[in-house]
Amino acid sequence: MAGNLVQVNTATITSDTADVKLDGINTDDVYVVFASGVTISVNTAYLQLRVTKDVSGTTTTQTTSNYDYAAETLKSNTSFGTYANTNQTRKYVVAAQPISNDTTGENENFIFYLYNFNNSSEYSFVTCEEMIINSTNTALMGDMGGFVYTVAEAHNGFSISGDSCSISGGTFTLYKVI
Amino acid sequence: MSNLRLINQTTISSSQSSTTVNDIFSSDYDIYKIVVNDFLQAGATETAISMRYVNSAGSILTDSNYDYAFLTMKTGASFAEGRSENQAKLLWAAGYSGASPDTMCNVIYVFNPYSSSSYTFSLGQNFSSDFGTTYGTGWKSIGVYTQTSSVTGINLYDSDGAGAYDGGVIRTYGLRVDS
Numbered sequence: 001m002a003g004n005l006v007q008v009n010t011a012t013i014t015s016d017t018a019d020v021k022l023d024g025i026n027t028d029d030v031y032v033v034f035a036s037g038v039t040i041s042v043n044t045a046y047l048q049l050r051v052t053k054d055v056s057g058t059t060t061t062q063t064t065s066n067y068d069y070a071a072e073t074l075k076s077n078t079s080f081g082t083y084a085n086t087n088q089t090r091k092y093v094v095a096a097q098p099i100s101n102d103t104t105g106e107n108e109n110f111i112f113y114l115y116n117f118n119n120s121s122e123y124s125f126v127t128c129e130e131m132i133i134n135s136t137n138t139a140l141m142g143d144m145g146g147f148v149y150t151v152a153e154a155h156n157g158f159s160i161s162g163d164s165c166s167i168s169g170g171t172f173t174l175y176k177v178i
Numbered sequence: 179m180s181n182l183r184l185i186n187q188t189t190i191s192s193s194q195s196s197t198t199v200n201d202i203f204s205s206d207y208d209i210y211k212i213v214v215n216d217f218l219q220a221g222a223t224e225t226a227i228s229m230r231y232v233n234s235a236g237s238i239l240t241d242s243n244y245d246y247a248f249l250t251m252k253t254g255a256s257f258a259e260g261r262s263e264n265q266a267k268l269l270w271a272a273g274y275s276g277a278s279p280d281t282m283c284n285v286i287y288v289f290n291p292y293s294s295s296s297y298t299f300s301l302g303q304n305f306s307s308d309f310g311t312t313y314g315t316g317w318k319s320i321g322v323y324t325q326t327s328s329v330t331g332i333n334l335y336d337s338d339g340a341g342a343y344d345g346g347v348i349r350t351y352g353l354r355v356d357s
Contacts, residue, residue, distance in 0.1 A: 004180035007356050034353060036208045036289045037296055074247035074320050076261050105297040105326040109209075109289040131289075131299050131320050139263070140245045142301070142320035171208060173355050175181060 005032065005175040009157070016041050016166035021052050022174040023059040023157030030177040031114040033158050038108040038170030039101045044135045045165030047093035047108065051117065051124050051149045052157040061159040062149065063089050071095065071128060071145025077137055083145070091147040092163070093130050100135035107170070108132045112158060113177075120154040181354040182211065193220040193344040200232050200331030203291040207352030210291065212332065214284040214304075217275035218345030224307060227282075228337035229271035229321075231291065231298060231329035238333045239323070240266045246321040248302075254313030268321040272334055273306035275343040282306030291329045298323040 008024040008031065025031055040047065050067070052059045069091040070084040083095035093099070093108065100106050108131065115125040127146040134141050149155070160172065186202045203210060219225055231239045246268050247261040260269065272284045284304035290296035300321040307314055323329070336342065 003182070005182045005353070007181050007354075010355055010357065012357065034209055037293070072249060072318075074249060074259075074261075074318070076245040076247045076263050076320075076322075078261075080247070080249065080259050104295060105324065107290070107296055107299075109299045109301070111287065111301065129301055131301060131322070133297075133322070140247060140320060140322045142247070144249070144318050171355060173353075 004178050006178055008174045008176050010171065010173040012171050013167050013169055016168050018166050019061055019159055019161035020167055020172050021059050021061060021157055021159050022172055023052055024174060025114065025117045025156050027176065028118050031117065032175050032177055033112040033114065033172065035110040035160065035170055035172045039168045040099055040162055040165040041168045042165035043100060043102040044098040046096055046099065046163040048090040048161055048163050049093060050090050050159040051155040052159050053153065054156045059157055061161065064151070065089050066150045067091055067147055068150060069145065069147035071143040074142045074144065075139055077139035083143065094132045094141050094143045097132060097141050098135040100133040100138060106133045114158060117155040121152050123152060124149045124155045182351045183354055184349065185352050186350045188348045190343065190346040193342045195342040196333060196335040198232055198238065198331060198333045199348055199350065200236055202350045203330045205292055207354065208290055209353040210288045211351040211353065212286040212288065213349045214272045214286065214334065215347050216281045216345060217343045218281060219275045219277050220342040220344040223341040225275040225336040225340045225343055226270050226338040227272035227275060227334050228267040228269050230267050230333045231323055232331035232333050233327065234330045239329065242266050243324045244268050244321065245324060246319060248317050248319035251316040252313055267337055268300065269337065270317060271300070271302055271319065271321065273304040273317055276307045280307050294326055294328045296326060298329055
């Protein structure tokens, strides 16, 4: 039945980790990443999103300036914003809003659908649904949008990493949609 | 077997303006997918369907600890933003009920509801008829219940008092993670 999810990879983070890489994409199916209870090591820091590639047998996060993204940033406390750019080295989570983790209960939660990752002749596309608590005003914020990595090559997974911080907690799971 | 496991299916077959589905969140899952479909209005007036959480005692949590933001995308009018903090509900979390053939569809993801160390987050998308108009409206929404108390269910209800509904289906799935 279309819409079934089959687990491909998972990572449960309980200590500081620079880069959570979920690999295992090896078919032309659509894949999806769910992340829940994500926390970072430095209050007010940021998270960033990238694709990964198999480089001589090692899953490697791709950091070239080929990320184009666009999103609407929903905010519970003020007017929404638009977040868009081209030729960047990553998409930041929730428009690079600083993330709050200094109060018990605060964490980040995400859903990312991954398209065309296994196809070496097409770009890799991602739709993003993200939620954080902003550290400046303790407001709920979320990006609804997506990004494309404009290099026609096969990608074997997805990377979530800290900018000026590590990932200190959370469960990250990659599923194949069948 | 799919990692998306059906936990509960609740079918509405009588007129009501508040529906509680409890004992759906547990320690078995961190993420839940709730599909709300085909809410049919009982009278002539469409009804806004909002959401609150329910605790293990069956009490609907009506304290002012819900924050939300949503973007409404309308087929016949300009898009609009909605937001608020410290409210007693997640406004319009399930859109509007409607009269057949003009009903509604919703998907709501809930994160960490059973945890006693995490807020409960939600992420939703729905499409239904907009109250008092002739056009359709899609909602994209985020929400958080800023309490670390464990919640075990949801309550969907007519939050604008416009009228009851007498049909609909609520399906709750858990997203299994195999360690």
